[in-house]
Amino acid sequence: MSSTNQQIDGPRGCQEHELAPTVDLLNLVMRRAVGLPPTIGSDYPHVYCAGNRENMRIIKMGGRVVSHAALFLTENKVGSRSLRVAGLGCMVTHPDYRHRGLGSAVVEDFVRRMTELEADVGWLGTDIPDWYRRLGWEKAGREHIYKLDRGNADLLPTVEGYEVRQDYQSYLEQMLTLHQEHPFGTNRSLGLFKLLLDRPDTDRWPQLKTYLATRQEQLGAYVVVSGKEVVEHAGRPEVVAGLVREVFRREDETVVSTSERDDTGAPVLDASLLVHTPAADDGLSGVLAGIGIPRSESYVGLLRIPDLARLLNKLGLDEIEVRRHEDGVVLTRGGESCTLSPRQQVKLVFGPERVTDFAADLFPVPFYHWPLDYI
Ligand SMILES: CC(C)(COP(=O)(O)OP(=O)(O)OC[C@H]1O[C@@H](n2cnc3c(N)ncnc32)[C@H](O)[C@@H]1OP(=O)(O)O)[C@@H](O)C(=O)NCCC(=O)NCCS
Numbered sequence: 001m002s003s004t005n006q007q008i009d010g011p012r013g014c015q016e017h018e019l020a021p022t023v024d025l026l027n028l029v030m031r032r033a034v035g036l037p038p039t040i041g042s043d044y045p046h047v048y049c050a051g052n053r054e055n056m057r058i059i060k061m062g063g064r065v066v067s068h069a070a071l072f073l074t075e076n077k078v079g080s081r082s083l084r085v086a087g088l089g090c091m092v093t094h095p096d097y098r099h100r101g102l103g104s105a106v107v108e109d110f111v112r113r114m115t116e117l118e119a120d121v122g123w124l125g126t127d128i129p130d131w132y133r134r135l136g137w138e139k140a141g142r143e144h145i146y147k148l149d150r151g152n153a154d155l156l157p158t159v160e161g162y163e164v165r166q167d168y169q170s171y172l173e174q175m176l177t178l179h180q181e182h183p184f185g186t187n188r189s190l191g192l193f194k195l196l197l198d199r200p201d202t203d204r205w206p207q208l209k210t211y212l213a214t215r216q217e218q219l220g221a222y223v224v225v226s227g228k229e230v231v232e233h234a235g236r237p238e239v240v241a242g243l244v245r246e247v248f249r250r251e252d253e254t255v256v257s258t259s260e261r262d263d264t265g266a267p268v269l270d271a272s273l274l275v276h277t278p279a280a281d282d283g284l285s286g287v288l289a290g291i292g293i294p295r296s297e298s299y300v301g302l303l304r305i306p307d308l309a310r311l312l313n314k315l316g317l318d319e320i321e322v323r324r325h326e327d328g329v330v331l332t333r334g335g336e337s338c339t340l341s342p343r344q345q346v347k348l349v350f351g352p353e354r355v356t357d358f359a360a361d362l363f364p365v366p367f368y369h370w371p372l373d374y375i
Helices: 016-030 050-055 102-116 129-133 168-181 190-197 237-251 284-291 308-314 342-350
Strands: 008-013 056-061 064-078 081-093 121-124 138-140 143-149 163-165 184-186 209-215 218-226 229-235 272-278 295-298 301-304 321-325 328-333 336-340
Touching: 008 050, 008 102, 016 050, 016 056, 016 064, 016 081, 050 056, 050 064, 056 102, 064 102, 081 102, 081 308, 102 121, 138 342, 143 284, 163 237, 168 190, 168 209, 168 218, 168 229, 209 237, 218 237, 229 237, 237 272, 237 284, 272 284, 301 342, 308 321, 308 328, 308 342, 328 342, 336 342
Parallel strands: 081 121, 229 272
Antiparallel strands: 008 056, 056 064, 064 081, 064 184, 121 301, 138 301, 143 272, 143 295, 163 209, 209 218, 218 229, 321 328, 328 336
8 A cells, every 4th residue: 555645544444434524435435426316325225324433444535434344244045054244344444545555455345354353265346357357366156147038037937826025024934934944045143134125116126025925824935036136035946947937927018118218218118027146045046047947147345255274174174274374275185176366266166167187076165145245
């Protein structure tokens, strides 16, 4: 980080009196600068709040908050195991203070903080991956995104025998049980789950709605929709699929013109619904793939492994020996060995690409983060 005539204070946790100016900076850069109202606080009420203050890492210069990234800690199921995941949100530097290394210093501090909190992996979503790559982050994980439209939604099974409703409040505990039974997902409290579902209608979370399929007060499945996307679901795969079909029908804007275009030349009608699913889960994904619904595949995000030895231990892979090396780590298992940089470590463990044949029978380990949890 370059020094200037102004004193650099940080990176460090945000203090109580710094919370409001920090959220102002986030709104300035992430919302106002792109013509949106200042909704950061209500888009992510669990992240930018007094309870997570110490994990809002800031740098001040001349008494002003000028750079920030937040850490939000979750336990994420990975099949039968669980990983402690540090999500990185709202990396911003004030426009007048960029290109001095402040942002890089905040990300390095984030990695220190996640080590302190014994996180196994860092996770973030971004459209500037190469800026993070310099700092050891790499794309990893696999997600399937199915696209339903008026030509294929009716091919999904019907949700017969179930009542479809939206009054999720009385079913929140059952929703949490279904979420926890899913092989992938975060270990949420009821309070956090409610906070995530109750977020107001903003550009980031347009029309967040929860649909339930119930039978005699028993919850069979739930689906959370925002705009044109299913951002989370849980329950028996055929019931979820039936509920998704019903959601498509209810959300379909049948009164919108099929021929008109807007000022940019784009059709005014978007009669599609995207369904996000973990690639490694053949539940709903298996049902949709079985019907032949087209899908795209995407990375889950950029990941960073702060301590590979600890992560492998958590995954029950102690048979691999890890030694630190100037370029990263040297891994040994039986007669095989390889040297990997931080970014190659991410690809080795979480894939999807194979960077080495080392321990190919053990990797990649599936990793998923539901869009509802994005920060
Ligand atoms: C992305 C962002 C946080 C970077 O903040 P920053 O404080 O400028 O970050 P850095 O200074 O560490 O790095 C930015 C550039 O300065 C360079 N740099 C780093 N230290 C430097 C120094 N001492 N002197 C000159 N340049 C430096 C970096 O190499 C990088 O160069 P590049 O853009 O040509 O690749 C900032 O641009 C921002 O707030 N953007 C808008 C919000 C956003 O996109 N956030 C990320 C969303 S996931």
